Amino acid sequence: MSTVAIIGCGLIGQGWAIVFARAGWQVRLHDPDADARAEAPRLVRQQLDALERHGLLDDAAAVARRVEVADTLADALAGVDYVQENSPERLAVKQALFRELDRLAPPGAIIGSSTSSIPTSAFTESLPGRGRCLVAHPVNPPYLVPVVELSGAPWTDAATVERAGEIMRAVGQKPVVVRQEIEGFVLNRLQGALLQEAFRLVEAGIASAEDIDVTVKDGLGLRWSFMGPFETIDLNAPGGIADYCARYGGLYASIGATQRDCVAWEGELVDALQRQRREQLSASDLPARRFWRDDQLMRLLRHKRERRD
C-alpha cells in the first residue's frame, strides 16, 4: 500500500487527504498546530459522509480509517511515497518547511506544494533534493475538482514531473503540466483573462455582473464543463480548429485589440460589484451558498461519472 504525508491540515490538506484515502492510500496528516491536528479527522469525516450521501463513495468509514494523524513531521514522513505540502502562502514559511521536508522525507519520495502563487524555484534552490520538488497546485476542494497543475523549477527532474503525474492520475486527479514557471500557472491565467474582460464590461456599463454570470452559466460554461476551449472551437467549424481560426481569427483579433487595458479591481467599481452581488445574495447567506456550491459540484461530478466523459 502506498503512503502519503499531507503537511498542513487546513481545508486544502483535508481535501488532499480525501483524494488519497479514497484511492486506497494510507494518509498521514500533520500540522504544526496541535488543535488543527486534533480537529482534522472529524472535518475529513464530515466531508467523506457528504460524498457518501451523494453516492460518490461507497464506505466513508473505511476511507476515514486510512487517515491518521502524526504528531511530528518526522513521524508523518517516515517511509512515505509522496508528500503534499499545504502551509500558508508565505515564502519564508515554505522555504523553512521545504528544508525540513527534504531532510526528513525518504530519498525516493516526491515533494509537491499546493501553493497557488509561489514558484517552485523560490523555495527549493538550495535544497540537496531540489530535483524531487515541484508545485502540485489543486483546486478547492480537490476531491471534487480534479485538475492539478504540475509546475517544476528549472532544476526539477523531468522524472519527478512524470512520476507526480502518474501518482495524480492513479488517485483520480487530472494532472496538467506547466512547462515553464509563470505567474498564475495556467488555470488562474485563464480565469484572470476572462475576469479582466468581465470587469471591463461592468466598468464600461456594457453589462451587469448578473448578466455576465448568466452568459457564462447558461452559455459558455455548459460546453466548458465537458470540453475545453480548444475542443469547443475545433468542433465549431467544418474543417476543425484551423478552419475556425481562418473564419473568426479576424473578429477575435479585433476584439482582442480592445482588451489590452485592465481596470483596477478597487474603488467604485468594486463597491458597485459588491452592491450588485449583495442584492442577489446577502452577506449572511454566503456560507450557506458555499454549501450549495459544493453540493452542486458533487451532483455534477456524479452526473459526469454516470455519463463517463
Add this chain to the structure above:
Amino acid sequence: MSTVAIIGCGLIGQGWAIVFARAGWQVRLHDPDADARAEAPRLVRQQLDALERHGLLDDAAAVARRVEVADTLADALAGVDYVQENSPERLAVKQALFRELDRLAPPGAIIGSSTSSIPTSAFTESLPGRGRCLVAHPVNPPYLVPVVELSGAPWTDAATVERAGEIMRAVGQKPVVVRQEIEGFVLNRLQGALLQEAFRLVEAGIASAEDIDVTVKDGLGLRWSFMGPFETIDLNAPGGIADYCARYGGLYASIGATQRDCVAWEGELVDALQRQRREQLSASDLPARRFWRDDQLMRLLRHKRERRD
C-alpha cells in the same frame, strides 16, 4: 396562442423553431430557398426526436405539428407577435431583408436578428420601425444553450428590449442585455479573452492545447456551468467579492499586465494546434464528435433541470 416568424431555415433557424414550438408557440418558418424550406420540417423533427429520447420533451410529434412552412415572406409574417431573422452574416443581405421585415411585419411585432457580428445600427437606421429592431443573438443550438444576448441600436426603444426579454424568458431562454453596441457582444468577448490567453500559452510553450482543455473541463468549467465568474469569486473569499478583490486583485493585475499582446491565429501556431487536435480526434471523426457534444449538452441540460439550478 402566440405566433413567431422565423426567417432563414438553416441550423440556427431550426433551433429557434424548436425553442418557440416547445414553449407552445405557433411557428412559421420561411427561407428564400425552396429546398431549404422543404427540408426544414424533417430536420426540426429529427432534433425534436432526439430531445424526446433524452427525456427533455414529452411529445415531439405534438411540438412538430406547431411548426409550419410559409412559402412567402408575407405569409410568414402575417399577424405574428415576434420575428427572428437568421439570414447569412452579410450586411447587404441583412439591410435588404430588414427593410422587407419592417414593411411586412405587424406594427406591434418586435424583430430580432440572430447575427453574431453585425450591430443593429448597421441594418436598421433608415427603417420607419427601427425602434422595434434589435439583435437577439443565440448560441447554437439555442434549445440546449439558453443564453440570448439582446443588443439594440441607440434608437431601439427601451420597451423593445424589455419586451424581447419577456418573450425570451417566456420560451425558456435566458436573455442578457448588452447595453451599448460593442463588437462580439458579451459572450464572444469573454470567450475571446480566455482564448487569447490559451493561444498565448501554447505559443509560449507553457502548456499543450490538450492540457489547457483539461484545465477548463476538469477545473474552471465545472463551477462555471452553474455559477458565473462573479459569483465564483464572490464565494471564494470570506467577505465576498470585495474581499476577493482586496486579496487577489494585485495578483490578477500582475498577470493581466502580461496578457496585453495577442498572438495572431495563423501560421505555425495554428498548424501546431491543428496537428495537436487531429492527434486527439481525426478529421473524419469530427462529425461524430459534434453529435457527442450535443448529446453531452442534452444530458447536462437534463441534469440541470433535475437539480433545478
